[in-house]
Amino acid sequence: MVYRDIKAECYQGNLLLPAYKLIDLTFGNVSVADHDRAVFAIKPSGVDYTSLMESDIVVVDFEGQIVDGTLRPSSDTSTHRRLYQAFTGVRSIVHTHSRNAVAFAQAGTGLPCLGTTHADYFYGEVPVTRSMTPEETGSDYEWETGNVIVERFQQLDPMQICAVLVRNHGPFVWGPNAAKAVENAYALEIAAEMALKTLQLNPHAQSISQALLDKHFLRKHGSDAYYGQAR
């Protein structure tokens, strides 16, 4: 019962994916980490959301060993594991194939920050990873997927840009807890839909000014935030 908290949070987070209409079929998963114990809870592979039970959730340690649960963990488990190792401030990771975000991933372009909806959640462009080499794809694919994400964030702060588009694949998104990580995945999909429509109207649409980006991101995040109610 030692993992009860992260299993429950992981289970509830996975149920949010169909509630937000972020998931088709079984494309997607949510994990929740306990950095002190160096473990994370994750959805089992290929299990339908309508039949998922909290007891199905698998717990894996940061070395990749299953420490709780009888089902196979998500096939994307090694990607989550790599990210938890590298992004020590991240407590929950969400992977979806949400359609508009995937379109940018397949187009091979980052998601530019074209408006305040985007800026309320992401402090600048959401980047796209480079193509993986045949060697990376052919060997430990899911781990290498994590590696190209980490590589892409060498000059970026994952606490300020909490999402990435894996090229030709789809988004990975994160946050301080499962509910917030899923909310970020939903905000990403909305921003992607808005950006797609914006670029249809104006292929030369420009990113917003640094001043506007600062204003919107920082009024919701950080020590000077004034959006919402006082805690």
Place this chain on the structure above:
Amino acid sequence: MVYRDIKAECYQGNLLLPAYKLIDLTFGNVSVADHDRAVFAIKPSGVDYTSLMESDIVVVDFEGQIVDGTLRPSSDTSTHRRLYQAFTGVRSIVHTHSRNAVAFAQAGTGLPCLGTTHADYFYGEVPVTRSMTPEETGSDYEWETGNVIVERFQQLDPMQICAVLVRNHGPFVWGPNAAKAVENAYALEIAAEMALKTLQLNPHAQSISQALLDKHFLRKHGSDAYYGQAR
């Protein structure tokens, strides 16, 4: 209890936003003014629509002081306040991030009047504001947002064009009461979706003739209106 009427109307109006599917997450708000008392009721900041209660509604006076309620008002309160000062005929204001209207705001183009659906609600193009300067953005941002709207309407009649697109942000829409203001926000989103699709088919699509614009707007608005049932 002196503000009971506008608080109730404001609450009901806010509930219409998810009913019309105009809202994602907490992006949006409705306010209702009492010009005689120089106050308006507005949604509290960052409160989810599913848990919003009528008693959560905040009342603010035209100088910006909270006169009723215990929660923080919407972060957009100063924008609403500026508009009520300038547009004395407006009793309710709605702000959304509805996706098609946002696309035009992010593209930096006004919403042209391409058909009668638009003309039934808006007497010509729905304008887009200019970009705000770093100074405007960095200082009293929400108040300055109101100022660029007012500036944009110097040559326009807010009683004839009851909406504006704030550049890189989204629509503000108004009306004589909350239900009508939300209906106008919904009509704007529909007109924007139709315009986006029209421009995909024909990038050179023209605005409708003045005669057709007059016909449709004036058969629903003004003293010669004949749409609907006699009052």
Place this chain on the structure above:
Amino acid sequence: MVYRDIKAECYQGNLLLPAYKLIDLTFGNVSVADHDRAVFAIKPSGVDYTSLMESDIVVVDFEGQIVDGTLRPSSDTSTHRRLYQAFTGVRSIVHTHSRNAVAFAQAGTGLPCLGTTHADYFYGEVPVTRSMTPEETGSDYEWETGNVIVERFQQLDPMQICAVLVRNHGPFVWGPNAAKAVENAYALEIAAEMALKTLQLNPHAQSISQALLDKHFLRKHGSDAYYGQAR
């Protein structure tokens, strides 16, 4: 009670519009004619679909006089009346502002027959009317709207192409009864969505061959039809 049949059919037909999601707000109406009595039943103007009652339906004769009902008929009544006069084989007419069909009307292009979904319902391109003159718009506008439709069908058979796009406005669709007319309006909207997406992929997409058009239209319509169950 002499008009009970067409009022009931008209009422049921109007309720199908929101069921098929063809209607936003109050944009649309269904009428049903009794050619023997030279009258038709039509939705009252501006009445919300959620509160519409069968007793609200108005009956108008082919000269435009109200013969039953206490409410104002639809503002589009004269258009329906003009079409019933000209298209003697038509028993029900539907007007909507369905979004994809409106996009073609606003783009000023007919809806080309790009596939068998279209050909199952419409025997060729669904035409768009010419722009109306300021004189036509300024005088008896709704009647003149009917006139430009009739003019557009001078070389077309309304029994084979049961829809038209009124330029900068939206579709009028018809059929042998209200249920079939609404089904045709729904098929038009689907065909328009498919055509819009097709033209995004291939701006030079061609209309289907005459052989394929004949095959699909005639397997569902006319004396040699073999689609569905024997009557």
Place this chain on the structure above:
Amino acid sequence: MVYRDIKAECYQGNLLLPAYKLIDLTFGNVSVADHDRAVFAIKPSGVDYTSLMESDIVVVDFEGQIVDGTLRPSSDTSTHRRLYQAFTGVRSIVHTHSRNAVAFAQAGTGLPCLGTTHADYFYGEVPVTRSMTPEETGSDYEWETGNVIVERFQQLDPMQICAVLVRNHGPFVWGPNAAKAVENAYALEIAAEMALKTLQLNPHAQSISQALLDKHFLRKHGSDAYYGQAR
């Protein structure tokens, strides 16, 4: 009662079409074959999904004779029959007019494999058939539709690419059972929507690498599959 199993599976499969929102009106059908008996069960023609009953399902043998049921089988029956003859590993076939897949069929282009969502289901591009000749269209049209599909697969393995786009018409999709065939039809529609949006962002978007295609298809299919739970 000898056909009870395939009739029940066919009935359940047809009900999945509206559940997945793959069907408008009566455009679509599911069949299930028993290759040992050389028969297949199929939806009756033109029957609405809301009133369809299991006893309505028709059973046809591979020579085209009805062996069970009192209704006319789907007008597409000969196409299904032709495919069961040619593709002996296929146990269920689904035909839909799902809107994004139809857009590619109408545009006359195959659906390129632009990402891993596609690669999880289809081992490369989903091909489009050639245009049918007037002779093919004018004679035994539905049988000839099957023939152009079979012709298109001369160099392709229907076990690896379980879908085709019939030009100017729409998709036929197949699988080892009805539930899986409908799931494949749904995956096709999702992949088509993603591809359409990708090509809007980047008309030169490239198909994924062979290594990535191999990785995703083969981790879900074949003897080395590791997606999902062990059987």
